[in-house]
Amino acid sequence: MSWMYPRPMPSRSRQLAAGRPLAEQVRSRLAEGMAAGEWKPGEAIPSEAQLARDFGVAIGTIRKAVDGLVAQQALVRRQGKGTFVAAHDPGRLMFHFFHVVGRDGTKSYPEVTTLDFRRDRANAKDAAALGISPLEKVIRIRNVLSLGGRRAILDDIALPAELFPGLTEKIFLARDNTIYHLYQSRYGINVLRTDERLRATLATRAEAQVLGVGEGAAMLEIRRLAYTFRDRPVELRISRVDSEHFEYHNTLGKAEPI
Amino acid sequence: MSWMYPRPMPSRSRQLAAGRPLAEQVRSRLAEGMAAGEWKPGEAIPSEAQLARDFGVAIGTIRKAVDGLVAQQALVRRQGKGTFVAAHDPGRLMFHFFHVVGRDGTKSYPEVTTLDFRRDRANAKDAAALGISPLEKVIRIRNVLSLGGRRAILDDIALPAELFPGLTEKIFLARDNTIYHLYQSRYGINVLRTDERLRATLATRAEAQVLGVGEGAAMLEIRRLAYTFRDRPVELRISRVDSEHFEYHNTLGKAEPI
DNA sequence: AAGTGGTCTAGACCACTAG
DNA sequence: TAGTGGTCTAGACCACTTC
Numbered sequence: 001m002s003w004m005y006p007r008p009m010p011s012r013s014r015q016l017a018a019g020r021p022l023a024e025q026v027r028s029r030l031a032e033g034m035a036a037g038e039w040k041p042g043e044a045i046p047s048e049a050q051l052a053r054d055f056g057v058a059i060g061t062i063r064k065a066v067d068g069l070v071a072q073q074a075l076v077r078r079q080g081k082g083t084f085v086a087a088h089d090p091g092r093l094m095f096h097f098f099h100v101v102g103r104d105g106t107k108s109y110p111e112v113t114t115l116d117f118r119r120d121r122a123n124a125k126d127a128a129a130l131g132i133s134p135l136e137k138v139i140r141i142r143n144v145l146s147l148g149g150r151r152a153i154l155d156d157i158a159l160p161a162e163l164f165p166g167l168t169e170k171i172f173l174a175r176d177n178t179i180y181h182l183y184q185s186r187y188g189i190n191v192l193r194t195d196e197r198l199r200a201t202l203a204t205r206a207e208a209q210v211l212g213v214g215e216g217a218a219m220l221e222i223r224r225l226a227y228t229f230r231d232r233p234v235e236l237r238i239s240r241v242d243s244e245h246f247e248y249h250n251t252l253g254k255a256e257p258i
Numbered sequence: 259m260s261w262m263y264p265r266p267m268p269s270r271s272r273q274l275a276a277g278r279p280l281a282e283q284v285r286s287r288l289a290e291g292m293a294a295g296e297w298k299p300g301e302a303i304p305s306e307a308q309l310a311r312d313f314g315v316a317i318g319t320i321r322k323a324v325d326g327l328v329a330q331q332a333l334v335r336r337q338g339k340g341t342f343v344a345a346h347d348p349g350r351l352m353f354h355f356f357h358v359v360g361r362d363g364t365k366s367y368p369e370v371t372t373l374d375f376r377r378d379r380a381n382a383k384d385a386a387a388l389g390i391s392p393l394e395k396v397i398r399i400r401n402v403l404s405l406g407g408r409r410a411i412l413d414d415i416a417l418p419a420e421l422f423p424g425l426t427e428k429i430f431l432a433r434d435n436t437i438y439h440l441y442q443s444r445y446g447i448n449v450l451r452t453d454e455r456l457r458a459t460l461a462t463r464a465e466a467q468v469l470g471v472g473e474g475a476a477m478l479e480i481r482r483l484a485y486t487f488r489d490r491p492v493e494l495r496i497s498r499v500d501s502e503h504f505e506y507h508n509t510l511g512k513a514e515p516i
Numbered sequence: 517a518a519g520t521g522g523t524c525t526a527g528a529c530c531a532c533t534a535g
Numbered sequence: 536t537a538g539t540g541g542t543c544t545a546g547a548c549c550a551c552t553t554c
């Protein structure tokens with residue numbers, strides 16, 4: 001290369017290539033470390049000064065890389081303590097990934113009741129959505145979610161069994177936290193992004209019975225794909241929401257007020 | 259104050275107070291300038307070097323301030339040219355604020371037909387949503403939006419008349435761009451944030467007729483508030499979407515892939 | 517060649533946390 | 536007191552745009 005920043009001796013213990021911006025490369029490396037489980041959710045990554053030494057770059061470059069991961073909610077900074085891999089605590093779930101609220105705007109934590117848990121083969125739609133081959137193994141889970149004591153949502157979940165080795169109904173039911181927290185704490189799968197498609201449907205007899213609404217009532221259907229690092233799909237979820245008592249809330253372009 | 263950064267002589271032509279981080283203060287000042295029309299949509303703001311001189315801070319501090327406004331899509335950077343106030347071009351509309359797509363995922367630009375345009379007084383709901391007093395003047399507009407040649411959405415819009423002085427049906431119909439572009443180019447109102455609530459409803463006879471669906475068909479209803487600088491509400495819009503042929507698409511936690 | 521944004525370095529000092 | 540993140544300065548050089 002024809003130019004060189006005033007960095008006399010690279011001498012990095014973690015080598016970086018030339019070309020791509022250094023901050024981006026550092027960001028990728030940190031993300032890889034998290035995806036590989038080098039640092040687990042809730043744990044601290046090395047300090048910024050240490051990372052600067054490790055990568056042989058200025059601390060400002062490290063900060064820029066970390067800034068990106070913090071904005072993405074993959075990392076959390078705590079002044080005076082360190083920088084930690086984000087954990088799916090209930091708060092994060094609520095405000096980042098759970099968008100169903102009461103018609104009056106009240107938010108509450110969902111109470112989950114599992115109706116069914118079984119192993120199956122992927123059908124064509126599952127396979128296409130999850131990026132796996134048809135007939136690969138999937139885990140199917142059916143839940144009812146209640147909000148504020150009222151049945152609100154019927155969920156059908158499909159998971160690629162390969163990513164959740166050893167997941168049994170017993171383990172699933174014994175979790176002491178959110179479902180996403182289980183994915184993360186037991187399988188190191190950190191949901192970073194979701195893609196949702198919403199439409200309106202009429203409640204079938206079965207749906208109406210489970211949710212306690214009238215047959216033919218207007219229902220909100222949400223088809224959602226959840227992704228982890230490298231945009232790998234990890235969960236397909238179809239939710240049917242009692243639209244008479246609940247609604248879906250979405251804010252676009254949120255940022256610090258000015 | 260007991261400390262001082264190595265900044266010998268402030269000598270700022272635009273004074274900054276102490277206490278709050280400088281980058282935040284600069285960000286607020288730039289936002290105020292845009293809100294006040296000092297720099298209009300599509301125009302360039304002063305160069306980073308010039309702003310650094312004006313505010314008497316380092317260029318890195320200016321960059322940090324501008325970074326925030328760029329992330330918010332209030333500003334757009336163009337290397338070698340300058341930094342510009344964001345304009346509501348059709349592309350930005352589509353990918354930032356318009357979320358209805360075909361059931362097969364196809365995106366298309368909406369074609370707008372105006373059914374009604376009139377002046378009215380705000381009712382209690384309008385007033386509460388728009389943050390104005392009941393009985394203040396509002397402009398009401400009813401549109402049908404078609405996507406790919408098919409009627410898709412029935413929109414009822416309410417605008418605080420005070421913010422849109424002199425807006426007439428003629429002007430509204432004569433626009434040569436999106437509605438948000440009209441708000442922006444004529445009234446300097448830049449929509450930065452929207453808040454949407456979705457539910458499912460059954461098509462009324464009137465809605466069914468306008469959209470060409472069956473009476474009682476499942477419809478997606480979107481109640482949306484649009485905000486500009488300082489979180490001021492500027493538009494209330496209720497959309498009813500033909501959910502048989504179209505759906506609502508939402509991505510959460512999007513960020514640069516890693 | 518001049519001007520603009522884009523990336524990076526090096527180092528100062530502040531605010532917070534923990535032992 | 537030591538260590539961590541948070542803010543800011545000052546200046547280098549690169550890449551792009553325009554004249």
